[in-house]
Amino acid sequence: MEDAARIAAELYGIEGAAIPLPSERDQNFRVGDFVLKIANAGESRAVLELQNAAMARVRRGPVGAEGLEWPRVIPASSGAEISEAGGHLVRLLSWIPGQCMGDAAPHSPELLASLGRALARIDLALAGFDHPAAHRTLHWDLRQAEQARLHMGLLEEWQRRLVEPIFEEWRKIDWARLPQSVIHADANDYNVVVRDGRVVSILDFGDVVYTATVCDLAVALAYAMLGKADPLQAAEQVTAGYEEVRPLSNAEREVLGPLAAARLAMSVCYCAWHTRQAPENEYLRISNRPAWELLARLDRQKLLARRQRHLGPSLSISYREPLHMVRGEGAYLYDAAGRAYLDCVNNVAHVGHCHPRVVRAAAEQMARLNTNTRYLDENLVEYIERLAATLPEPLRVVYLVCSGSEANELALRLARAHTGREGVLVMDTAYHGNTNALIDISPYKFNGPGGRGRPAHVTVLPVPGAAERPEIPDGLAAFFCESALSCAGQVILPPGYLREMYGKAREAGGVCVADEVQTGFGRAGSHFWMFETQGVVPDIVTMGKPIGNGHPMGAVVTTPEIAASFANGMEYFNTFGGNPVSCAVGLAVLDVIRDEGLQENARATGEYLIAGLRELQQRHGSITDVRGLGLFLGFEMKTEREATSLVNRMKDRGVLLSTDGPRHNVIKIKPPIVFGLREADVLLGNLGAGGLGPGAGEAHE
Ligand code: PMP
Numbered sequence: 001m002e003d004a005a006r007i008a009a010e011l012y013g014i015e016g017a018a019i020p021l022p023s024e025r026d027q028n029f030r031v032g033d034f035v036l037k038i039a040n041a042g043e044s045r046a047v048l049e050l051q052n053a054a055m056a057r058v059r060r061g062p063v064g065a066e067g068l069e070w071p072r073v074i075p076a077s078s079g080a081e082i083s084e085a086g087g088h089l090v091r092l093l094s095w096i097p098g099q100c101m102g103d104a105a106p107h108s109p110e111l112l113a114s115l116g117r118a119l120a121r122i123d124l125a126l127a128g129f130d131h132p133a134a135h136r137t138l139h140w141d142l143r144q145a146e147q148a149r150l151h152m153g154l155l156e157e158w159q160r161r162l163v164e165p166i167f168e169e170w171r172k173i174d175w176a177r178l179p180q181s182v183i184h185a186d187a188n189d190y191n192v193v194v195r196d197g198r199v200v201s202i203l204d205f206g207d208v209v210y211t212a213t214v215c216d217l218a219v220a221l222a223y224a225m226l227g228k229a230d231p232l233q234a235a236e237q238v239t240a241g242y243e244e245v246r247p248l249s250n251a252e253r254e255v256l257g258p259l260a261a262a263r264l265a266m267s268v269c270y271c272a273w274h275t276r277q278a279p280e281n282e283y284l285r286i287s288n289r290p291a292w293e294l295l296a297r298l299d300r301q302k303l304l305a306r307r308q309r310h311l312g313p314s315l316s317i318s319y320r321e322p323l324h325m326v327r328g329e330g331a332y333l334y335d336a337a338g339r340a341y342l343d344c345v346n347n348v349a350h351v352g353h354c355h356p357r358v359v360r361a362a363a364e365q366m367a368r369l370n371t372n373t374r375y376l377d378e379n380l381v382e383y384i385e386r387l388a389a390t391l392p393e394p395l396r397v398v399y400l401v402c403s404g405s406e407a408n409e410l411a412l413r414l415a416r417a418h419t420g421r422e423g424v425l426v427m428d429t430a431y432h433g434n435t436n437a438l439i440d441i442s443p444y445k446f447n448g449p450g451g452r453g454r455p456a457h458v459t460v461l462p463v464p465g466a467a468e469r470p471e472i473p474d475g476l477a478a479f480f481c482e483s484a485l486s487c488a489g490q491v492i493l494p495p496g497y498l499r500e501m502y503g504k505a506r507e508a509g510g511v512c513v514a515d516e517v518q519t520g521f522g523r524a525g526s527h528f529w530m531f532e533t534q535g536v537v538p539d540i541v542t543m544g545k546p547i548g549n550g551h552p553m554g555a556v557v558t559t560p561e562i563a564a565s566f567a568n569g570m571e572y573f574n575t576f577g578g579n580p581v582s583c584a585v586g587l588a589v590l591d592v593i594r595d596e597g598l599q600e601n602a603r604a605t606g607e608y609l610i611a612g613l614r615e616l617q618q619r620h621g622s623i624t625d626v627r628g629l630g631l632f633l634g635f636e637m638k639t640e641r642e643a644t645s646l647v648n649r650m651k652d653r654g655v656l657l658s659t660d661g662p663r664h665n666v667i668k669i670k671p672p673i674v675f676g677l678r679e680a681d682v683l684l685g686n687l688g689a690g691g692l693g694p695g696a697g698e699a700h701e
C-alpha cells in the first residue's frame with residue numbers, strides 16, 4: 001500500500017493514501033479521485049493498450065443523454081498512458097463516484113433496466129472497433145466454456161448435476177449465427193457503478209475480448225440474477241433495457257439464457273479451481289455461494305415448469321418456493337444447492353432417510369429375485385411371523401399390500417364380509433386413503449374442497465373434547481379410527497376413549513379397525529402400536545407409511561375369524577404386495593427399529609421435545625397448546641396465518657415442519673424416529689431463535 005502511494009506520487013504527482021480495492025487479477029488502489037491500477041506481472045502491454053483504446057472508444061460513443069460516465073486514462077507526468085514500476089505495468093484512471101451495484105440491493109426494475117441500457121451503449125460504441133489484442137483466448141470468454149468444464153471433477157456430485165446440463169446446452173450453440181464484436185465482457189455487480197438508483201458507469205475493461213456480442217449481456221444477466229427472488233424477471237428487466245438501445249436478433253435472444261447459465265457454470269468451475277490454488281483469496285469466493293443458489297433456483301424453476309406440464313394438477317407442492325431435494329440421510333434432507341434441512345415431518349422415512357441396512361436389503365433382494373407371492377419364499381414367511389409377533393393375540397393373519405390406502409380398502413372389505421353390513425363409523429377430520437370407498441369414509445376429503453359431503457352409510461364422530469355424541473346407527477360394519485388422530489391435528493385420545501368406543505361399536509355389531517398407518521412401528525415410544533396406549537385390542541390393524549421406510553408397502557393384520565369370513569372362494573391377489581423385495585425391506589425395518597433402540601429413542605426424544613415446547617409456550621403467546629406422545633407431536637397456534645408463516649420461516653432456517661388440523665393451525669412434528677436429542681435441540685433452538693418471532697412479553701417492549 002505504501003508502494004502504491006509512492007508509485008502514485010512518483011509517476012503521477014498525486015499525494016494521498018492508497019486504499020486497496022477488490023480485484024481478481026490486478027491490484028487496484030484508490031488514490032484521491034483516481035484509481036491506480038497495477039497490472040498482474042503476467043499482463044501484456046498489448047492487452048492494456050487494448051483496454052485503453054476500448055475505453056477511449058466508449059467515451060467517444062453517443063453518451064451524455066443517459067447520464068453515463070466512463071473512466072478516463074490519465075497519462076503519467078512522462079506523458080505515457082502505461083508506465084512501469086517494480087516490474088509491473090501501471091495505469092491511472094479517473095474515479096467515478098457512486099456505489100457498486102453489489103452494494104445497492106435491492107435492485108429496482110429501473111436500476112436493472114438502466115444496467116441493460118448502459119451495457120448496450122458500450123456494445124454500440126464498440127461496434128466496428130477492433131484491436132489485434134482483442135483476438136485473444138481468454139478463459140472467461142463464453143466461447144471458452146470447455147476450459148471451465150475441465151474443472152468439473154473438482155465439484156461435488158450435487159454440483160456436477162447442476163452444471164453438467166448447462167455445458168451440454170452450451171455445446172449446442174451455433175456461434176456462426178451470432179454477430180461478433182469487441183465487448184466489455186465483465187458487467188458483474190462489482191464493476192457496475194450506481195448513483196441515484198441508476199447505473200452511471202461500467203468499469204474494469206480487463207476482460208475486453210472479441211467474441212459474440214450477445215455475451216456482454218449474458219454475463220451481465222448472470223450477475224443480475226444473483227440473489228433475486230425471481231431471477232428470470234430480473235433478467236427480463238435488464239434485457240428490456242438493453243433492447244431499448246440495441247435490439248437483439250432472434251438468434252441472440254435464443255442463446256441468451258444458455259449463455260447466462262454457462263457464465264454461472266464457468267464461474268463456479270473456475271472458483272473450485274482457484275479455491276484449490278489459493279484458498280486464502282476471499283474475492284474468488286465472493287460470488288460462489290450465491291452462484292450455487294442461483295443455479296439451484298434456475299434448475300428448480302425449470303423442473304417446476306416441466307412438472308406442471310405433465311403432472312396431474314390436483315397434486316400440490318410444498319412451500320411457496322418449492323424445495324428440490326436430492327439426497328437424504330438420517331433425519332436430514334439435502335437440496336440441490338447442498339443445503340441441509342432437518343426433517344421434522346416425514347413419518348415414512350421411519351428409521352432414517354436412506355438407511356443403509358434397508359437400502360442394502362432392497363438392493364440385494366432386487367438383484368437376486370423379485371416375483372409374486374404364489375411361490376414359497378423365506379422372506380415372506382419370516383416377515384409375516386415377525387410382524388404378527390409385534391401384535392397381541394388373536395391378531396395373527398397377515399395380508400400384504402402396497403400402501404396405506406390398499407390396507408384400509410382391504411380392511412373395509414374384511415369388515416363388510418365379516419359383518420354382512422355396510423355402515424362405517426369414523427372420526428371427524430379423518431383421512432383413511434385415496435380410493436373411492438375410502439374417500440367416502442374420510443371426512444377430511446368429503447367435507448373438504450371438492451368433496452361431495454357425507455355419504456348415507458357413514459357416521460362421523462366428533463373429535464373427543466367436542467360436546468355432542470351421535471347415536472351409533474344400525475347396520476354398522478366397522479369403526480375406523482387412528483389410534484391417535486393425525487389430520488385432526490395430532491390429537492392424543494383421552495385415556496379410556498377407545499375402550500369405550502370399541503365397546504359401543506362392537507355392541508352395534510361392527511368390527512374395530514385401528515388405522516396405524518401414521519402411528520405404528522414404535523413411534524408412540526411407550527408402545528410399539530399406538531392402540532396399546534389405549535389398552536384395547538382391535539379386530540383389524542392397518543399399516544403403511546413407515547412399514548417400508550419409503551418402499552411402497554402396507555399390511556392388514558386381523559383375526560383368524562375375520563379372515564375366515566373373507567375366504568369365501570374369491571381369491572385376494574395383490575401383484576406386488578408381499579413380494580420378496582418388499583419383505584426383505586420390511587424385515588430390515590423391523591431389525592433396525594430393534595437393533596438401534598428406536599422405540600426407546602422415540603420415547604426419550606418425545607419427552608424432551610414436549611418439555612422444550614412447553615417452555616417455548618411459556619415464552620411465546622402464539623403457542624396455545626402443546627401435545628403428543630413419543631415422536632407423534634404437535635403444537636397449536638392461534639391462527640392458520642401464524643402457523644403457515646412459521647412453517648415458511650422455519651424452512652428458511654433449514655427446518656421442515658408442516659401444518660394440520662381442521663383449522664390448519666397445528667404444527668405437526670412426526671420425524672423419522674432416529675430423531676434424537678441433538679436434532680430436538682436444533683428444532684427447539686430454531687423455534688426459539690426466530691421461528692416463533694418475538695415472545696409475548698418482548699412484543700410490547
Ligand atoms: N391412513 C392414514 C391415517 C393416513 O395418514 C394415510 C396417508 N396419509 C393413509 C391411510 C393412506 O396411505 P397411502 O397414502 O399410503 O395410501
